[in-house]
Amino acid sequence: MNQEDTSCCSCNTDLVQPLCNCNEQVKPSTEIRTTTSTITFANKVDHFFARWGVNRMGHRVVPGLYQIGTPIPTSPVIVTANYTLSFDAVRSVLAGISCYILVLDTKGINVWCAAGKGTFGTDELVRRIELTKLTSFIEHRSLILPQLGAPGISAHEVQRKSGFRVEYAPIRARDLPEYLSTHKTTPEMRRIQFSFMDRLFVTPIEVVHIALPLVVVALILYFLVGGLGVIAAISAVLAGTILFPTLLPFIPTQDFSTKGFILGGIVAFPIAVSFGSDHTLPLLENILAALTALLIMPAVTAYLALNFTGSTTFTSRTGVKKEIFQYVPFMAMMAGSGIALAILLGLLRFTGGI
Amino acid sequence: MFNSYTENTLRYYPERCINCRRCTQVCPHRVFAEGEHHAELIQPSKCMECGACALNCPVQAIEVQSGVGCAWAMIIAALRGKDMDSCSCGGEVGSCCQEQNEPSTCCDVK
Structure with a gap:
C-alpha cells in the first residue's frame, strides 16, 4: 500500500495519519493509493486495540482516494471515514470488486460519530472530491455513502456544490456487494440493529x-x-x-x-x-x-x-x-x-x- | 411509565414534501415510510434525533433539533458549565466530551 501522505504536515507520513491539523493547506493531488480486501493479522491487532481504547486517536487511515482491484472510469466510488475499523469494514467486503474508496478526514472517528460531529460532512466531502481530483479518475458523477453518514451529509448540497449525486448504501458493510450490483435495498438493510x-x-x-x-x-x-x-x-x-x-x-x-x-x-x-x-x-x-x-x-x-x-x-x-x-x-x-x-x-x- | 423516549423534537410538514424519499433512505429506524404522494410519518416515537432526515430533505419538510443522546457527554458538559445541548460525542480537541485528543467513551466503536 502506498503510504505517502498528501498533507502539508511535516509529521511522519505513515499509513496511520499523525495528529496534525493543517488540512486547510493540503494541496490537491492526483495520487491514488492501492488497497486490498485482505484483513491482515496486523489489522486484526489494530482492531483489537481500537476496541479496547488503546491509542484512541491513532487508528487512522490517510484520507484520500484509494483503489481496490482494477477500477475503470465507470467504477463506483464508495465514501468512508479514516477510522481503521470503518475503512477495513468496507474494504473487507469488496473482494473481487473493483472500485474506488474515498476516505474522508474524520480525525480517526467512525462514520456515525463523525457524522454527528459534522466531520463526516458535506464540506469535507466536497473538499475531498476536489483535493483528490476525483473527476480525473471517473466519468460518472455518483458517490456511494454509508447510510449512517447521513446525519452529517446534505445530499442536495453535495450535488449543488460538487455536481456529485449521493446514494446512500445499506447500513451494514456486508450488504454493500449486493447493493453495488442491484442499487436496491430492502427495509431490513436500512434498519439499524443493536444485536448481542x-x-x-x-x-x-x-x-x-x-x-x-x-x-x-x-x-x-x-x-x-x-x-x-x-x-x-x-x-x-x-x-x-x-x-x-x-x-x-x-x-x-x-x-x-x-x-x-x-x-x-x-x-x-x-x-x-x-x-x-x-x-x-x-x-x-x-x-x-x-x-x-x-x-x-x-x-x-x-x-x-x-x-x-x-x-x-x-x-x-x-x-x-x-x-x-x-x-x-x-x-x-x-x-x-x-x-x-x-x-x-x-x-x-x-x-x-x- | 419509565420511558423517557416517547417524545422528541421531530416535526414533519407533509404539505411541503416532494416525495423524493430521501428520508426513508436515511432513517435507520424507519420513522418514515414511502407514501403515494408524500412520505408518511409512521413511527415518530422511534426518532433518535440524529438529524439525517432533516439535513437531507431538500424542501425543509422535516425539522428536528439534532444531537447526540449520550448521557456521559451531557453530564460532563453540565459539570463544566457548558450547554448540555451543544455537546457532541466522538471526541475532538475542545469537545466537552474529553480533555485532549481522546474520544468520549460513547459510540466511538459503532
Missing part, C-alpha cells in the same frame, strides 16, 4: 473507561472493608459495563436508569446478604452494612447504565436529557446516603459499637 454481538463489542471500552477509578475504589475498600468490599465494587461496575449491555433488551422498563437500578439491585442483593450476615457483629451493624450495599451498588450500576446511552443506536437527546434530570438526583441521593451510612458504620466500629 454489537453490544458485546462495545463493552471493552466501557470497562476501560471505568477501570482506573474502579481500581482506586477497590483498593480503598479493601483496606476499609476487606475482600467483600472489593467484590461489591467490582460487581456493581461489571453489572453496569458488561451485564447491562449484554442483557439490555431483556431488562424490564425502557429507561436505561431504571434498567440499571433493577440490575444493580439484583446484583447487590447477595452482596447485601453477605454484608448483613456477620454473626460476630450486632444486628444493627449488620443491617446498616446491608443497607449500604443496597444503596450504593444499584446507584453505581444505574449511573453506568445511563452512560451506555451514548453507545447505543436508538436513544434521542431529548430522552437522555429527560433521564438525566429525572434519575441522576436520585442516584446521587442513594449513593450519598449509602456513603453516609458507611461512614456511620465505620464510626460505630471505631468507637466500639453501639
Whole structure:
C-alpha cells in the first residue's frame, strides 16, 4: 500500500495519519493509493486495540482516494471515514470488486460519530472530491455513502456544490456487494440493529473507561472493608459495563436508569446478604452494612447504565436529557446516603459499637 | 411509565414534501415510510434525533433539533458549565466530551 501522505504536515507520513491539523493547506493531488480486501493479522491487532481504547486517536487511515482491484472510469466510488475499523469494514467486503474508496478526514472517528460531529460532512466531502481530483479518475458523477453518514451529509448540497449525486448504501458493510450490483435495498438493510454481538463489542471500552477509578475504589475498600468490599465494587461496575449491555433488551422498563437500578439491585442483593450476615457483629451493624450495599451498588450500576446511552443506536437527546434530570438526583441521593451510612458504620466500629 | 423516549423534537410538514424519499433512505429506524404522494410519518416515537432526515430533505419538510443522546457527554458538559445541548460525542480537541485528543467513551466503536 502506498503510504505517502498528501498533507502539508511535516509529521511522519505513515499509513496511520499523525495528529496534525493543517488540512486547510493540503494541496490537491492526483495520487491514488492501492488497497486490498485482505484483513491482515496486523489489522486484526489494530482492531483489537481500537476496541479496547488503546491509542484512541491513532487508528487512522490517510484520507484520500484509494483503489481496490482494477477500477475503470465507470467504477463506483464508495465514501468512508479514516477510522481503521470503518475503512477495513468496507474494504473487507469488496473482494473481487473493483472500485474506488474515498476516505474522508474524520480525525480517526467512525462514520456515525463523525457524522454527528459534522466531520463526516458535506464540506469535507466536497473538499475531498476536489483535493483528490476525483473527476480525473471517473466519468460518472455518483458517490456511494454509508447510510449512517447521513446525519452529517446534505445530499442536495453535495450535488449543488460538487455536481456529485449521493446514494446512500445499506447500513451494514456486508450488504454493500449486493447493493453495488442491484442499487436496491430492502427495509431490513436500512434498519439499524443493536444485536448481542454489537453490544458485546462495545463493552471493552466501557470497562476501560471505568477501570482506573474502579481500581482506586477497590483498593480503598479493601483496606476499609476487606475482600467483600472489593467484590461489591467490582460487581456493581461489571453489572453496569458488561451485564447491562449484554442483557439490555431483556431488562424490564425502557429507561436505561431504571434498567440499571433493577440490575444493580439484583446484583447487590447477595452482596447485601453477605454484608448483613456477620454473626460476630450486632444486628444493627449488620443491617446498616446491608443497607449500604443496597444503596450504593444499584446507584453505581444505574449511573453506568445511563452512560451506555451514548453507545447505543436508538436513544434521542431529548430522552437522555429527560433521564438525566429525572434519575441522576436520585442516584446521587442513594449513593450519598449509602456513603453516609458507611461512614456511620465505620464510626460505630471505631468507637466500639453501639 | 419509565420511558423517557416517547417524545422528541421531530416535526414533519407533509404539505411541503416532494416525495423524493430521501428520508426513508436515511432513517435507520424507519420513522418514515414511502407514501403515494408524500412520505408518511409512521413511527415518530422511534426518532433518535440524529438529524439525517432533516439535513437531507431538500424542501425543509422535516425539522428536528439534532444531537447526540449520550448521557456521559451531557453530564460532563453540565459539570463544566457548558450547554448540555451543544455537546457532541466522538471526541475532538475542545469537545466537552474529553480533555485532549481522546474520544468520549460513547459510540466511538459503532
